[in-house]
Amino acid sequence: MKRSELVITAPGPAGIDPAALTREQLLGWRCALCGTLLTGDRPLGTVTLSxxxxxxxxxxxxxxxxCAxxxxxxxxxxxxxxCxxxxxxxxxxxQRLLDAYSAAFRQEHEGGAG
Ligand SMILES: [Zn+2]
Ligand SMILES: [Zn+2]
Structure with missing residues (x-):
């Protein structure tokens, strides 16, 4: 068994467990929240690993x-x-999938209730 331990020296942004991030997520190829390959992206903050x-x-x-x-x-x-x-x-x-997208998009821009 190889030992290559990552020690987290700073907590990640809210809701992110730095220890659970894959190399691709750390390199910015994939979304740090859901693991989807990124096309458009937004900065979340940083994590520091040792x-x-x-x-x-x-x-x-x-x-x-x-993500939604x-x-x-x-x-x-x-x-x-x-298709x-x-x-x-x-x-x-x-049509149903496009409607779902429109709904998600609207929800994002309205910022939920209020
Ligand atoms: Zn995502
Ligand atoms: Zn279709």
Whole structure:
């Protein structure tokens, strides 16, 4: 068994467990919150990890504008890309996914209740 321990020297941004982050998340390839491959991203803050004597601070990134909206958008375009019915605009599933995206987008911009 190899020992390569990461010691967390500073707490991460709220809701993030630095010890649970993958290398891809630390390098900013994937969302630090949900692990989705990032296209648009927003800064979340930084975590500092130590490996032996070396301290490294990693900036963390997350889905933009947020994970729920990003997932809804990906679901919609992922479906439409392989769907014949969507090309003619008569696809119930495609419409439902787009509606879900619109709802998530609106919710994000309204900031919830209030
Ligand atoms: Zn995310
Ligand atoms: Zn479709």
């Amino acid at each position: 490996q032996g004597p070396t301290l490294t601070t990693y900036p963390l990134w997350a889905c933009d504008p947020n 909206t990003e997932h809804a958008w990906r679901a919609a375009i992922g479906h439409a890309a392989g 014949e019915a969507c090309r003619t605009g008569e696809c119930v599933t495609g």
